[in-house]
Amino acid sequence: VASPLSAFAAKRAPLETRSWLRQVGRAGAEVWVWPVAAACWLVLGWAALGWYPLGMTSGSGHHLGMAHSAEPSVAVVLAEHLALWTAMVGATMLPLIARNLRGVALRSPRARRTGATLHVAIGWALVWLGAGVLLIAGLLSWQLIASATVIVGVICAAAVGWQFTGLKQLALARCDRRFAPPLGARAGAACRRFGRSLGRDCLVSCWPAMALMMAVGHNALIVVALAGLSWRDRRLPHDRPGRLLSVAVLLGVGAYVVLG
């Protein structure tokens, strides 16, 4: 049965984008990725409108999202940021591993396919959550000694420089890995291990973009632009990175924040 997405894909999108959309339209055991990602985008949307997930008022649009009307406790601030970080990872990064999840599902016994995708996703998410805690703590501490403009500028410069590193290219190339887990009792642990390794590669490849999203207080426009860059990174052949556009977008984000 043709899904509406596939029908759209067949008519409107460029050929290579179309083929990606077709995969989405034919999702198997990893189908849960899409509603989860959609829910995360909703959370980010609410946050952009000032409705933060923990019910707090927030200075939406202020850098790092830290301009609260009342002085909240450190724990609430951390929880708020961690919730938004999690939503950002779910919205922008989770869809990028859908193909990896499908690969694991297809190599698993029928009854365990969804479970296998969940095990991989848990391992992967733990890496991002760990990175999120460190990043949030780092950014909040940094904000005590530097202005938000400086912070965003430095992260932007780091993100541009990161595009040209071998580490970024190696990690990006590894993002396409698939995995055939062992059968039986060892399958779950092996899937989580693969998820952690996949998470490490995602993190190494995309940490500057995610840090930048965080530093600009989850500005919706910037999150969409940077998510688009990460998606494009995955779509281009890994040995031919389209760095020019990436650098232009990153510099544009930097200019928008610093000058705006």
Add this chain to the structure above:
Amino acid sequence: MAPATHEIGRHTVTTVIRKAAWSPAIPEDGWSEDLRWYAAAVHQMKLMTPGLDQYRPLALRANFLAGLQNPTAAQTQQLGQILDVLPSIIEQWGHPRSLGYQAQVHATYMLDPAAWPSHRGTQALWHECAHGNWFFLPWHRAYLLEYEAIARAHIEALQGSHETWALPYWNSSDYLTTPDAATLPLALRDAVLPDDVDIPGVDAGPDGQRPNPLHEPSRRGPRPLQGPPSFLDWPDASLALQRAHFANAEDDNLVSFGGGYLEDLRFFHSSSELGQMDMQPHGQGHVRTGGFMASFFTAGLDPVFWMHHANVDRLWETYARDLGHGYPFPDGRPAGQLAGEAFDSWTGREFRFLRSDGSVKAWTATDVLDTETLGYTYESITRPQFNPIPPPPAGGEVNPFGVDKPFFAPVSASSDVRLADARTIELTDGDEDDDAAVLPGQRWNVRFDGIRSECPAQTSYAVYLGLDDDQAPDESRLLGALSLFGVFESSLERNGAIGSSRLMEATSVVGRIPGFNPLAARLTLIPTEPDRDLDSVGLVIERISLEVA
């Protein structure tokens, strides 16, 4: 009736005939007219490839260093020294009429894409080959056409018979009727030309000898076949030509003739849904010949590469015309979602080649289906004699796929298998609750996932299912040859260390094993080239599984 003429590049040519390198019509010394002119063209192409003799040992050494998981400090240093030199050589290969340029079109890895040379203002279009998917055959057909046109231009410049010349093919798959065909054509064997063979443009060197342009010193085979004929023999095309379908849907796991439909075109260069033709005779031929031929990165530098691929291309004609399978989508865009989307993919992907006049030619798969329109035919596309194997069960066919696409699931498996010499592996760990019973109508596969190696493959492996401990290898239990061409390239860190997959249909063999227990299946792998240094290859298979649908 006058012969048909066609425009190929700036040439108007008659429909030329690609002829066999092994044939009673060939002179006893193997030097046919077409091979002489091929040698003349290759000589000119090599003259435009400076530094090839310096490149050879360095590239072959790099192939054995670049993939090492735990290199010593000395090995790392040596690789660094090699990679300091190789790019400066390859940078000189920017002219599309050079052999070096044409080889890099297949694959290159020593030079960052940003540093690829330009020709007449257009950057080289390198590293374009399609393997492991259904574009394998059409892309290589277009590649051969471009190469043949360049060779023809050189022949024209030498005032040769360019209008009737065609690339000869190494008809290795005819070996059951022409046993010598399993070995290198005679004209390609010796380093120097025979006294009575004159090749236009080739002069004697300082040592008074004339080099044979078709010779490649890095080759290691193939050695003559021994023992009774078998579909395990590397040039055998029985398994491939008896596949019922041209393509398999991605991950729908029917071994096809031509390869997997590429659902996501992003993986044009790096997918792993090999068709049977890609594995054998194609992949096996590369590995058996060895040297430059053993790696994607260097294969095109060996003149036999093009003759080997011409034979693969001919076998596609055999499959489509002589055996009556036709070409994909004869009636245009089919109804049905999968087939319709597959049609869009098949017709939409361009294969781009830079030509010597600076223009870029974009072919699509549908452009290269009618060889006569393209200006060539083959001397013979009659199917080769088959080794006696039961053909795989046929499914109802909706061109180019089977409609009964079964959805396979693993039943038993073994993980993290290291492989060098012969080895028997137990496939276990299955669950009685899964589809573990052998029932009529089922189809069985053995799947190899995450195959990785540190060096180019040195051998293929004969794969047997259900051999007992004391049982000699028995053809009734033989699944086929595990061809490993391309595994090294997919194992490199810079390519993501993704590894390769292979698939073999086991339905017929399972049916022949009395009391077969899928939860305790034995798989025996025996190297076909046991004398080579197999320990150094570092071959690891993430998982081998038995699947059922």
